[in-house]
Amino acid sequence: MKTLVFGNAAVGKTSLLKSTCEGYTFLQLINIPPTRGISRENYLFRGLLEINAWDSGGQDKYLKRYFSENQRESLFSEVSIPIFMEDCSELHPEQAKLFKQFVENIVELSPQVKRIYVLMNKTDVEGADPNKLFELLRLEIDPKYLHLLEFTPVSVKHGTAQHRLIEILDNALENSVLELQKRKNIREMLESIKADINCELILLNRPDGLITTSTLGDIPADPLKYIPLDIALMESNIDSIFESIQEAFQQSKQEHMYLDSYIFTTETRFIILKEINDYGMLIVISPDKNNNIFPTLFGSSQVVSDKLKELEEMIKHR
Numbered sequence: 190m191k192t193l194v195f196g197n198a199a200v201g202k203t204s205l206l207k208s209t210c211e212g213y214t215f216l217q218l219i220n221i222p223p224t225r226g227i228s229r230e231n232y233l234f235r236g237l238l239e240i241n242a243w244d245s246g247g248q249d250k251y252l253k254r255y256f257s258e259n260q261r262e263s264l265f266s267e268v269s270i271p272i273f274m275e276d277c278s279e280l281h282p283e284q285a286k287l288f289k290q291f292v293e294n295i296v297e298l299s300p301q302v303k304r305i306y307v308l309m310n311k312t313d314v315e316g317a318d319p320n321k322l323f324e325l326l327r328l329e330i331d332p333k334y335l336h337l338l339e340f341t342p343v344s345v346k347h348g349t350a351q352h353r354l355i356e357i358l359d360n361a362l363e364n365s366v367l368e369l370q371k372r373k374n375i376r377e378m379l380e381s382i383k384a385d386i387n388c389e390l391i392l393l394n395r396p397d398g399l400i401t402t403s404t405l406g407d408i409p410a411d412p413l414k415y416i417p418l419d420i421a422l423m424e425s426n427i428d429s430i431f432e433s434i435q436e437a438f439q440q441s442k443q444e445h446m447y448l449d450s451y452i453f454t455t456e457t458r459f460i461i462l463k464e465i466n467d468y469g470m471l472i473v474i475s476p477d478k479n480n481n482i483f484p485t486l487f488g489s490s491q492v493v494s495d496k497l498k499e500l501e502e503m504i505k506h507r
Contacts, residue, residue: 191241191267196274198247201310201345209351236394236401236504238362268299272306277322278314289329305337313344375503376402382496386485391472469504
């Protein structure tokens with residue numbers, strides 16, 4: 190799904206994408222270099238929706254090229270999610286002209302678009318005035334296009350811009366029939382595994398840390414608390430210890446050891462975080478502290494093992 194993020198230089202376009210889709214913190218973004226021309230990245234949102242993000246550098250020399258006959262069709266055609274981002278702390282007439290060009294090219298070359306999202310960033314900056322920017326950007330827009338525009342005051346620094354982008358992508362996901370069917374199939378597999386092990390299950394998408402689906406239905410959560418997940422980053426000398434254990438037992442065949450799960454406990458239950466593959470992480474929530482869950486989940490049940498392998502195939506990156 191082609192997502193075009195467009196606007197002037199230094200308005201927060203790259204910061205928005207990297208913090209939302211790659212888990213960058215705001216501090217990691219402070220010295221990020223400006224984008225040169227068009228930067229294209231592919232993301233898998235919630236493990237379901239393929240996003241082809243076009244991040245456009247906003248320097249004048251690039252802006253002129255974007256609207257040239259050589260580049261404009263490539264840039265503005267086949268766009269599914271058009272996003273215009275602007276700085277509401279610094280207002281100038283050129284913002285309205287650029288926005289007018291953006292809207293007209295989107296309407297002409299991607300006529301299927303039903304919404305053009307406008308993110309008025311840097312509301313956290315002293316003197317920011319999203320209301321004045323709203324009026325400025327609408328000045329030169331043909332009235333017949335106004336119904337397409339959806340304005341939102343946001344701040345990348347405070348996280349509201351990331352939250353808004355996730356809302357936009359969620360809306361696109363809900364409108365995608367193929368992705369909805371994929372989510373349905375994954376949800377049915379989780380329900381089948383739940384019936385076998387008597388535990389609730391939540392599937393996380395590892396690249397962005399967002400929930401794909403769960404047996405608990407929709408779970409409201411703060412998206413800013415999610416980051417790319419990597420269970421193998423735990424520093425430990427356990428590998429060398431295990432080699433010594435194998436030698437002590439005079440085990441001829443050296444087994445490879447790898448970390449694929451964490452186990453947490455509460456007063457009444459176990460919470461197991463289990464790696465599925467590079468794209469999925471499963472949270473298993475037991476109803477009580479019955480230890481039978483461990484052999485069932487970790488290999489003694491061929492039925493459950495087969496279903497976990499099938500789940501792994503279902504969530505592979507396409």
